[in-house]
Amino acid sequence: MSIFSAAPATGNESIEVPRGFYPTPEAIHEVLEQATDADIDKKMEQMDLERIVAEMQSVEGREGICARLMEQQDTLVKIDPNFDPALLEEQVHMVGTTLEQMKDFEFKVAEETEKDPEKKGLLRRALGAVGGFAKKHPVVTTLLAASLVAGGVASGFYMTGNWELFMASTGLSKWFGAAEAAGEIITPTPSTPILPGGGLFEVPPPTSPPGLGTVT
Amino acid sequence: MMNILHLKPAEKELFKKLSKELQEGWSVEEESQSYEETPEKSNVRLRLLRVHDPKIASFMDAAEKKKDANDLAELVLDTDLSGVSEAEIAKLFFVLGPTPLGKIIEALMQTVSEDNDIKDIAAIATIRHELLSSLQISSK
Numbered sequence: 001m002s003i004f005s006a007a008p009a010t011g012n013e014s015i016e017v018p019r020g021f022y023p024t025p026e027a028i029h030e031v032l033e034q035a036t037d038a039d040i041d042k043k044m045e046q047m048d049l050e051r052i053v054a055e056m057q058s059v060e061g062r063e064g065i066c067a068r069l070m071e072q073q074d075t076l077v078k079i080d081p082n083f084d085p086a087l088l089e090e091q092v093h094m095v096g097t098t099l100e101q102m103k104d105f106e107f108k109v110a111e112e113t114e115k116d117p118e119k120k121g122l123l124r125r126a127l128g129a130v131g132g133f134a135k136k137h138p139v140v141t142t143l144l145a146a147s148l149v150a151g152g153v154a155s156g157f158y159m160t161g162n163w164e165l166f167m168a169s170t171g172l173s174k175w176f177g178a179a180e181a182a183g184e185i186i187t188p189t190p191s192t193p194i195l196p197g198g199g200l201f202e203v204p205p206p207t208s209p210p211g212l213g214t215v216t
Numbered sequence: 217m218m219n220i221l222h223l224k225p226a227e228k229e230l231f232k233k234l235s236k237e238l239q240e241g242w243s244v245e246e247e248s249q250s251y252e253e254t255p256e257k258s259n260v261r262l263r264l265l266r267v268h269d270p271k272i273a274s275f276m277d278a279a280e281k282k283k284d285a286n287d288l289a290e291l292v293l294d295t296d297l298s299g300v301s302e303a304e305i306a307k308l309f310f311v312l313g314p315t316p317l318g319k320i321i322e323a324l325m326q327t328v329s330e331d332n333d334i335k336d337i338a339a340i341a342t343i344r345h346e347l348l349s350s351l352q353i354s355s356k
Contacts, residue, residue: 022263024263024264094257095260095263097354098261098264100353101350101353102261102307102350104353105310105346105347106310108346108350109303109306110303120302122342123302126339126342127302127305127309127343128302130305130339130340131298131299131302131305133297134297134298136336137336139320140340141296142295143312143316143320144309144312145297147265147308147311148267148272148275148308148311149276149279149288149292162285165286165289166285166288166289169290170289170293175323186258186262186312214252214254214315215250215252215253216251216253216317216348
């Protein structure tokens with residue numbers, strides 16, 4: 001997945017615009033790959049994606065990644081003119097912690113499968129039951145499918161204000177309240193940086209001051 | 217063996233309102249884990265989503281072609297996840313996070329009419345329980 005993407009220009013043509021930089025393992029990999037030979041000599045070996053994922057899951061590893069990224073600041077600014085070095089450490093930490101959480105959750109499912117592929121444990125049975133919810137509890141399937149499109153294709157709708165319409169058309173707004181469904185339950189990932197001065201890219205992803213999240 | 221239901225206090229109260237027959241065979245354990253959801257956390261989970269299931273891949277292909285919010289909603293409403301592996305469904309729940317699951321549990325609890333309905337609630341509550349426990353990890 002490229003950190004650059006095609007965005008609609010005027011008319012029907014597309015132009016390459018920077019998508020903004022957010023330190024997911026893939027984005028980090030892409031930036032580090034752009035390091036020059038001289039850089040690599042200085043910094044020893046290249047890091048493959050698997051290694052980046054592993055490094056991201058420890059505090060020490062994250063510090064190392066931040067240091068490497070900071071050495072590629074020129075590239076980062078090219079990718080994202082709004083790149084803010086002050087935010088990098090916090091973002092890397094957040095991605096790393098989330099990766100740890102995700103791996104832990106996935107591990108539970110894998111562990112149950114390894115123990116006995118035939119006999120399902122509680123979690124796998126629960127996940128398996130959800131697969132058949134489409135008719136009985138469509139809201140669950142709809143939520144899961146909506147979370148999928150939010151990651152892949154919905155940012156355009158979000159930016160043009162159609163995300164609310166989408167959530168209303170799926171019926172999710174009725175379940176969760178219009179504002180909550182559109183902004184909090186599932187928030188599409190913006191694929192372009194937020195530019196100052198408004199226009200198509202003006203709508204920023206919702207942010208919340210510390211301590212004002214939704215407690216479950 | 218008793219079947220376990222991990223419920224938050226408000227959900228527990230709704231369960232207690234069900235008939236004795238429906239409550240029979242279920243052991244309620246209070247869901248004491250909590251998680252503060254924020255748009256930033258939700259956004260990072262979404263950015264880390266990588267799916268591999270062919271059914272999901274073809275759904276994504278179809279979704280990408282939709283240029284209208286209503287058309288996209290129609291596609292989403294027509295989707296079913298039968299046959300998708302548990303591992304892939306787990307990824308989707310991770311992206312979704314535990315917050316909407318509580319609302320679903322509360323809503324379903326009010327429509328229970330048979331034991332199978334409670335089994336469905338138990339499935340969602342189990343997923344939430346395991347999800348909450350994974351989300352407690354703060355850092356190494």
